[in-house]
Amino acid sequence: MTRHGENPRSPRGEDADLLLLDQQICFSLNAASRAFGGVYRTALKDLGLTYPQYLVMLVLWEEGALPVKQLGERLRLDSGTLSPLLKRLEAAGLVVRERSPEDERSVIVTPTPAGRELREGALAVPRRILAAAGLPLDDLRALRELLTRVTANLDAAAGA
Amino acid sequence: MTRHGENPRSPRGEDADLLLLDQQICFSLNAASRAFGGVYRTALKDLGLTYPQYLVMLVLWEEGALPVKQLGERLRLDSGTLSPLLKRLEAAGLVVRERSPEDERSVIVTPTPAGRELREGALAVPRRILAAAGLPLDDLRALRELLTRVTANLDAAAGA
DNA sequence: GCCGATTTAGTTGTGCGCAATTGAATTGTG
DNA sequence: CACAATTCAATTGCGCACAACTAAATCGGC
Structure with a gap:
């Protein structure tokens, strides 16, 4: 990024700043987020989980069982x-998915015993x-x- | 999330907190990041760019031309x-990719005139x-x- | 009770983002 | 100079994330 420090200010002033990569908060x-992803991949390797899968298991460990919608x-x-x-x-034997008897559109996701045992190993993560x-x-x-x-603000703006 | 507030503290104390979804900073x-993504998609729709493509164009508007590696x-x-x-x-006519004469492994990416004109419309984003x-x-x-x-910390940890 | 409106999970299609691999070009060493 | 090591972009394969769509089930109004 040393090159970047030498970048002369554009005569347009404010506009130039607006479009500089480093000014984009989302970047x-x-x-x-992606740096975290890399570290999680290493940490989750032994559990055989991807990060999104790990998040699913977190919720199921916390709640026990949930419909897909709530998940x-x-x-x-x-x-x-x-x-x-x-x-x-489910293919990995960590959860089962079953149609809800109360509403057949709904599918309940439940951790298997194997899926629940994985929680112990997850504590190190x-x-x-x-x-x-x-x-x-x-x-x-x-930060949080x-x-x-x-x-919340972005959600509100998206819903507008 | 009202349901969550009723969640009794597990007798394991600290361990339970560690694995609660809402305690995962990365979540x-x-x-x-994804909420931003949604808002960007709407904002970039008229420019015909995805968010990652927009970031590429930002860098190219800033630098003029760059090898893929530096990009x-x-x-x-x-x-x-x-x-x-x-x-x-390139297929959209916004950039061209050319092998560098100095090092044929390297490919230089340059915005086309059409790609450069897009910058004007991007100012609103x-x-x-x-x-x-x-x-x-x-x-x-x-936040930034x-x-x-x-x-930086995560990068250092990943490199360790 | 009937039927339109809405909901739910699943599918299709597209564009990422990463790991592993490949082929060609360049660099470094003896 | 010869060759091993390294570099660079492209490709392959996989798992996501989202938009659009689908089929079946449920809800709500008349």
């Missing part, structure tokens, strides 16, 4: 993403991630708060 | 992602995004600083 967000709400994923993902988790992130707790809290706010 | 990051470094994307992406941008994000400048700065730090 920083994206870069951080999607918790994870902010639609059925286009979840359906094949759950299919692979957040510790590794926190260590890699290297931020004090206060900063993590501030800012992220939550901006996500 | 907040991911959710925010990848700026955007933190590997050639597996960039190669097809640039191929589509960051404004729309900033409005949708709804954070004061101070908070945006704090935190993200930069955590990304």
Whole structure:
């Protein structure tokens, strides 16, 4: 990025800043998110889970069993993403998917015993991630708060 | 999320917190990143660009022309992602890709006149995004600083 | 009770993002 | 100079994430 420091200011002033890569907050967000992704991939390798699959298991460990719809709400994923993902988790013997007797459109996802046992091994994961992130707790809290706010704002703007 | 507030604390204490979805900083990051993605998709629709393509154009508007390798470094994307992406941008007539005469392994990416003209229409995009994000400048700065730090830490941990 | 409107999960199609691999070009070493 | 090591972009394969669409089930209004 040394090259970038030498970049002369464009005479257009404010407009030039607006379109500089490093001014795009979303780029920083994206870069951080993907950097986390890399560290998670290493940490989750032994569990045989991808990061999105790990998130699914987190929710199921927490809730026990959930309809796909609610799983999607918790994870902010639609059925286009979840359906094949759950299919692979089921193929791996970690969850079962069953039609709800109360509403046959609904499918309940339940961890198998094997899927529940995986939780023990998963305890090391957040510790590794926190260590890699290297931020004090206060900063993590501030980060999470800012992220939550901006996500809520973006959701509101998208719904408008 | 009202259901979540009723979730009794597990007797395991700290361990239970570690694996709660809402405690995963990366989930907040991911959710925010994807929420941005949605707003960008709307904002970029008229330009006919996806968000990653828009980032590529940002860099090229800034630099004029770059080898794929440097483009990848700026955007933190590997050639597996960039190669097809640039191929589509070239097919859309927005960039050209040429082998460097100095090193034939290297490919220089240059915006076409049409690609350069697109910059004018792109000026509205960051404004729309900033409005949708709804954070004061101070908070945006704090957010970017935190993200930069955590990304650097994660990179260091990944390289270890 | 009937039927239109809505909901739910699943499918199709597209564009990513990453790991592994490949072929050609360049670099580095003896 | 010869050749091993490294570099660069492109390709292959896989798992996501989203938009659009589908079929079946359920809801709501008359």
